[in-house]
Amino acid sequence: MPHPLDQKGKSSNIFRNKDDDVTTYDLKNLNVLLVEDSRSMQTLIASMLRSFGVGDVLVCEGGNEAIGILTITQARKKGSDIKGIDIVLTDWLMPQGSGVELLEWIRSHEADNIKFLPVLLLSAYTTQKVIATARDNGANEALVKPVSGATLAGRILSIIDKPRAFVKTENFFGPDRRRQDMAFKGPDRRKIQAEMIKVNHEQL
Amino acid sequence: MSSSDNDQVELFHRINRLKAKAGGDPNSSHEGALEPGMIEKADELIADFCKDCDTVVKHVLEKLSAKWKEMADAGPSSTREKLAQEVFTLAHEIKDIAGMCGYTLMSDFGESLRDYIIETKLDRDAQRIIVQAHVDAMNAAFRHNIRDDGGPAAQELKALVKVAIEKHS
Numbered sequence: 077m078p079h080p081l082d083q084k085g086k087s088s089n090i091f092r093n094k095d096d097d098v099t100t101y102d103l104k105n106l107n108v109l110l111v112e113d114s115r116s117m118q119t120l121i122a123s124m125l126r127s128f129g130v131g132d133v134l135v136c137e138g139g140n141e142a143i144g145i146l147t148i149t150q151a152r153k154k155g156s157d158i159k160g161i162d163i164v165l166t167d168w169l170m171p172q173g174s175g176v177e178l179l180e181w182i183r184s185h186e187a188d189n190i191k192f193l194p195v196l197l198l199s200a201y202t203t204q205k206v207i208a209t210a211r212d213n214g215a216n217e218a219l220v221k222p223v224s225g226a227t228l229a230g231r232i233l234s235i236i237d238k239p240r241a242f243v244k245t246e247n248f249f250g251p252d253r254r255r256q257d258m259a260f261k262g263p264d265r266r267k268i269q270a271e272m273i274k275v276n277h278e279q280l
Numbered sequence: 281m282s283s284s285d286n287d288q289v290e291l292f293h294r295i296n297r298l299k300a301k302a303g304g305d306p307n308s309s310h311e312g313a314l315e316p317g318m319i320e321k322a323d324e325l326i327a328d329f330c331k332d333c334d335t336v337v338k339h340v341l342e343k344l345s346a347k348w349k350e351m352a353d354a355g356p357s358s359t360r361e362k363l364a365q366e367v368f369t370l371a372h373e374i375k376d377i378a379g380m381c382g383y384t385l386m387s388d389f390g391e392s393l394r395d396y397i398i399e400t401k402l403d404r405d406a407q408r409i410i411v412q413a414h415v416d417a418m419n420a421a422f423r424h425n426i427r428d429d430g431g432p433a434a435q436e437l438k439a440l441v442k443v444a445i446e447k448h449s
Contacts, residue, residue: 098310098311098312098313099303099304099305099310099312099313100303100312100313100314100315101302101303101304101312101313101314102302102303103302103314105301105302106298106301106302113369113372113373114369114372114373114376114377116329116336116340116373116376116377117373117376117377120325120326120329123325124322124325124326127318127321127322127325128314128318128322129314129315129318162298162301163298169372169394171365171368171369192292192294194298200372200375200376200379200391221376221379221380222326222376222379222380223326224322224323224326225318225319225320225321225322225323225325225326226319226323228322229314229318229319229322233311233312233313233314235298236296236298236299236302236304236312237299237304237311237312238311239294239296239298239299241291241292241293241294242291242292242294243289243290243291243292244289244290244291244292245288245289245290246288252291272288272289273289273290273291274288274289274290274291275290275291275293276290276291276292276293277293278292278293278294278295
């Protein structure tokens, strides 16, 4: 089944015209970390992100290097020249630290500006299992390669426009795995009662 | 149902800083869009990338073939694991680039090779025959410009790889 964002004009704004009454985003203040081991794909995807107006695209070749970068950028002091990362785009399979290992590191981190980072997982695999693994490890979005302008933009916009609450259970931490804009018609199998849910609202 | 600490679920509703940084209202549910033309520009980048496809695919394929030869000649040694990792990376790259450039068959061979390398240490001669069959099939597909997996030539290459896998696994 195609991702809802891949169906032209159905659930995404990316194809709207200039005259439509929607906010036009300016991504110049966003900093994206691209983790991709293929040099050709690095160049292509980084260029695509820049064509969307993304301010800074940092590129590295594997999960291990990404961990090093995030450790520095997210620990920056106020007023520092170092820019914090806003979104991580990571390939799935890489010899120098896989996307899933990176995702696990991010979601298990203590610091809020790391563990809540939006992560978009890129994969050359097309199986449902991969998508389920990405979701169950806390990815916000998954995108199957080869990418197109519309699919990449759609995932970025989804991360901006439709952030899901994070859920912490005994064995999961990540964005709510149920997309709230999609009606669930099956039987209610939830075991958790409302009073067992602790809700945290971030304050400014 | 009894409740315990293990049943505890926490929900975290975060301020949408990303939306604010992009110029939207973080408290609004209205969705935004990119400037018209940006998607087309990104697609043009893909089209430009694909213009050089043959050169890029050829380059990666040559690198893969050379690295594989180096590994096959190396024999059992400490460098073999490192070389196997490089062969894996190149197979992965072929999968991505060939797929994007319309070489579906080669992309499938790249994926098959990559997945095979994950599962094995490539320390038996029989396993090396399987890798060699993949590399030969990819080179043949490129040399004869066999792009998709529909024609008889493509079927023949697929059959050769399949036989190698079945016979030597």
